[in-house]
Amino acid sequence: MERRLTAILISDIVGYTKLMEEDTEGTVAAWSDARDNVVEPQIESASGRLVKFMGDGFLAEFGTVQTALECAIAIQNGVESNSLNFRMAVHMGDIIDDGKDIYGEGINIASRLEGIAEPGGICISGDVYNQVRNRITAEYEDIGPQEVKNVAEPVQAYSVRFENLKKEQGAPAELKKKEKPSIAVLPFNNMSADPEQEYFSDGITEDIITALSHLRWLNVIARNSSFSYKGQSPDIRKVSEELNCRYVLEGSIQKAGARVRINAQLLEGESGNHIWAEKYDRNLEDIFELQDEITLSVLGAIEPSLRSAEIERSKRKPPDSLDAYDLCLRAISSMYSFNPSDNSKALDLFHKAIELEPDYAEALAYASWGYEQRFNRGWDQYSDDDIGSGADLALRAIRTGSEDPIVLVLSGFVLIMSSADVQLGLLTAKRALKINPNIGFVYTIGGTCLLYSGDDNIEAIKNLELSLSISPRDPTAFALYANLGLAYLENGDPIKAEEYCNKSIELYPSWDTGLQGIITVLVTNRKLEEAKLFLQRLVSVDKSFSIKRFEESTRIGNQSLKSKMVDALRQVGAPET
Structure with a gap:
């Protein structure tokens, strides 16, 4: 007997029993015609293996899920004029082959998916979708997780719309929609002499897969597919091609006494180039607590690295091949300069992305932030009403x-x-x-919300420091330091406030909000002459800066903080109008 991972295609005829009762000879003739002239030739042409016919259906296996789905589509197109309707499903899963038949959980899942396919339709699992969505031109409808008997976790399912494939291929190109990136997490290698540590290596891998799946902008290759490489040292470029994933995360775990060393690295699939790498040395006391800590640390570190890699990838694409996702990425890269010109370019791109996909939540949210950058700094209007436009996009x-x-x-x-x-x-x-899986940027902006609204300064500090601990390389770290400094100022600790505001200036010497923050903190610490030097920089960066404009554009609810900033600006001689 052989156990392996395979691509499964299963099918049956809709309403076969009733059809046989009504017209036995006609039904048998139609099925024979479909079997002999479409099913068998198409499976043979696709180099598949026809495992068996099952009265009113068949079971076949293929080397790749792409071949399996292409064959399913070819068969459905081939039987279009037949009086019978077929349901089909494609899944990749573990099977046991005894030489005559195949068995196992993979067959059970495929059978369940076939049962929910529409007449004349095809249903595929999430594993299959992740590998074919960019390779086979079709419409894929998410029909949600499906319960499968004797399978612990629900199986994600998609309906494949292929009826108008030929027409679409011959039609003019339509507006492109967003294409999410994907990542595969390979089983972490157990480098210890103790084989019992295998469960710990697998546990870390599974936890990271689960944690990454909470990143809504990222597709994560399912565990079954990733674990098919367990015990191997595959070429990352081959893994990327076989699993159709853009990024691969791999690692190793080595235990020595009461210590454990975990290495992790993120690679670009197509080139095999390193994007990020980190080493974690920890005491092995509470193994489950350690698993949680490492999982959160890895997630917090690679999320901004993945974002940066995606932005760089979008910059390399020709302008005419950009989809809504790429447009959004390019726009985001212009947001962090915090200047009016780059902000306008970003908003142009965001609006193009929203034109392609009006309900693209990420583009809507980032575009609203683009307007906030403008109205909160008193820049020239991008729209007739930047405040209203920003609020409308947020809603x-x-x-x-x-x-x-x-x-x-x-x-x-x-x-x-x-x-x-x-x-x-x-x-x-x-x-x-509350639902943040461990994204530093969310802690940064969330903490800033608590600070500027005046809602809860202690919680603001907690979230800002949490962001600092998990994601020190975040591209918005300069804003994090500035806001953390102001939060400590509000909390009655101007010394620590000055320390953090100085770090913000080191990272971004010309950021207007950072300059306003350091001026406020230095005046509080009675360093007036030093604060005046930063005012000179502020007015050279923003030549139209005035206290009046600051008061009008800074619409924060934390009046205590706002009054400290206005008072400090007056003390260093900032222009009133």
Whole structure:
């Protein structure tokens, strides 16, 4: 007997029993015609193995899921004129082959999926979808997780719409929709002499897969597919091609006495180039606590690295091949400069992405933040009403029903900073913090919401420090340090406030909000002459800066903090108008 991973195609005829009762000879003739002239030739042409016919259906296996789905589509197209309707399903799973038949959980799952396929349709599992979505041109409808008897976890399912494939291929190109990136987490290698540590290596891998699956903008290759490489040292480029994933995370675990060393590295699939790597040395006391700690650390570290890699990838693509996702990525890269020109370019791109996909929650939320950057700094209007435009986009993002914490926290932030709906903004930001899987950016913006609204300064510090601990390389670290400094100032610790505000200036010497923050803290610490030097830099960066414009554009609810900043600006001689 042989145990292996294979691509399974299973099919049966809709209403076969009733058809046989009504017209036995006609049904048999139609089935024989489909079997002899379509099913067998197509499976043979695709180099598949026809395992068996099952009265009113068949079971076949293939070397790849792409071949299996292409064969299923070819068969459905081939029987279009037949009087019978077929349901089909494709799944990749573990099977046991005794030489005559195949058995196992993979067959059970495929059979369950086939049962929910529409007449004349095809249903595929999430594992299959992740590997074919960019390779086979079709419409894929998410029909949610499906319970399968004797299988512990529900199986994600998709319906494949292929009826108009030929027409679509011959038609002019339509507007491109977003294409999410994907990652495979390979089983971490157990480098210890103790084989009993294998469960710990597998546990770390499974926890990371689960944690990454909470990143709504990322597709994660399912465990069964990733674990098919267990015990191997595969070429990352081959893994990327076989699993159709853009990134691969791999690692190793080595135990020595009461200590454990965990190495992890993130690689680009197509080139095999390193994107990120980290080593963790820990005491092996509570093994489950350690698993949780490492999982959160890895997630917090690689999330911004993946974002940066995706932004760089989008910059390399020709302009005419950009989809909504790429447009959004390019726009995000222009957001962090915090200057009016780059901000306008970002908003142009965000609006193009929204034109392609009106309910693209991430584009809506980031675009709302783009408007916030403008109205909170008193820049020239991008629209007729930047405050209203920002608030409207934030509300649209919320109304999509997205549970992406980045979407929620940005939308909440804009509603707070625009004063459009502070209560809803706070509730939305707190929801983002509650469901945040461990994204530093969410902790940063969420903590800032708590600070600027005046809601809870202690919780603001807690979340900002949490962001600092898990994601020190986040591209918004300069904002994190500045806001953490102001939070400590509000908390009565101006010494620590100065320390953090100085770090913000080191990272971004010309950021207006950072300069306003360091001026406020230095005046509080009676360092007036030093604060005046930073005022000179502020007015050279923003030549139209004035206290009046600052008061009008800074719409924060934390009046204690705002009054400290206005008073400090007056003490160093900032222009009133």
